[in-house]
Amino acid sequence: MTSRLFLSAGLLVALAVLAAVPWFASAYVLAVGITILSFTVLTTAWAAFSGPSRYVSLATSAFFGVGVYSVAVAIDYLPLPVVLAIAAAVGFAIALVVGLATLRLSGVYFVIFTFGLAELTKQVMIWYEINQNQTLARIVFVDTSTEQIYWMLLALAVATLVIAWGLRRSRYGFALQVIGEDETVARHSGINTTALKVLSFALTAALMSLAGAMMSLRFTYVDPNTAFNSFVSFQVLIMALLGGVGALFGPLLGVVPLVLLSEYLSGSFPYHFNIVLGICFVLIVFFLPTGVAGLLQGWAHRLTGRAS
């Protein structure tokens, strides 16, 4: 009971400190903070579905891009809260349709399909923008400060963590784990696997689209190659693997070091950035197969074992 109280107090203090960052941090630190928060939402949402169910999705960039473009298209006509709601709804709806079609696939077929979906979405968007809209980019004019974007993303990151926490503790989270272990057993144990997979996939997709919508305000200049950049899907996957998908804060343990590493590499090795980052990814997967969270849990088990 006391430890839970301390944990809650610690989390509240951490949240207060994070909320205060815009008042004391430089513009550069705030920009890095925004990137970290954006990836925290994407990676935590990704891990909430793909972690337990083991349906590895590479469609993150598609849902993120849908959010980016929802804002780019609708922000001139509707107030921001409505546009954000639309972005979440569109992401949810697309994931629902895609989920119904693809979640019958499993293993590598699902991975390939989601990657194909992300690319298809990007290509359709490019085609639409060129042929129907006679342009390849849009400018997002919104009177929103960097600080406001930071706070919006912080709120979304907290909401995403709370949703992921709630899902993990619920019978639905348990059912997703059963699906990940053996879907046939899940089906024959009374679990409506299709509904559960599709709805949880769509819920996490909506969070990804919201992140994209908020980042759209930050980008200002929006084009399909940026919005639907498939590299984002791989970054999220690697961040989740580095942090570890077995623990709630696992993805966060992957996001922070990898965003900081990317920042450092892009500054220090501007021409070899992707090569060095790629090598880092390979080393991470090779040396930390269970992620940082797994490594910490292993150390904790060892310490507990010694103590007893």
Add this chain to the structure above:
Amino acid sequence: MSDELLTVDDLAKSFGGLAAVRGISFEVRAGEILGLLGPNGSGKTTVMNLISGEIAADRGRAILAGGDLIGLKPYQINRRRVARTFQLVRVLPNMTVRENIMTGVLFGADPAGRAAGRTAEDLMQRVGLGTLAGQPAGQLTYIEQKRVEMARALATQPKLLLLDEWLAGLNPTELREGMALIEQIRADGVTIVMVEHVMHAIRRLCDRVVVMNAGAKIAEGSPETALADPEVVRAYLGTDDA
């Protein structure tokens, strides 16, 4: 008044050009153990898969308590109190024994809610897994994994339990324990359909048997009568030896 729990009527399934089940019909009476027998490839497991919704039937019906199971999804069939085990034992390998059983308790026909933990404990005791609750199921022995699978099926509170070669691969001691467990489950009021090749288990446990060959029913009756049927002997031993 009829005491049939399940009526299988003209059930058929083909895979491409291969007719795995050719319009089979039989009844399962409430409270009995019915053996589904036949040589390898005769279609027994396909019948189990059709009844449990794992595969879709080409035609036919499987009426349980007035409702047709054919066309329903496996989870819907499970919630109508039909549970099954698998020919190749399936446990959730990285989850503990307790978590494996909780799967059935939480999502079966009558989710146990707050009493879920106690229900799982009772089931573990009942199938002899009391001391292994915290063990990952993937680390258990073969018979222990079979017990986990059985307990998980029972956790969904079935009226009808489909056992697909549950006794296969057990040593004599395990076999005795396994047969005693099946008798106990029947005594608790669960009707059982079992696909089995262990003949003395069939003779001891089954009230009636249905024998299949090449997708069709070739005999039905008490184990003694059906297994002595010349066509059954031919199916098992071939024409020259019969």
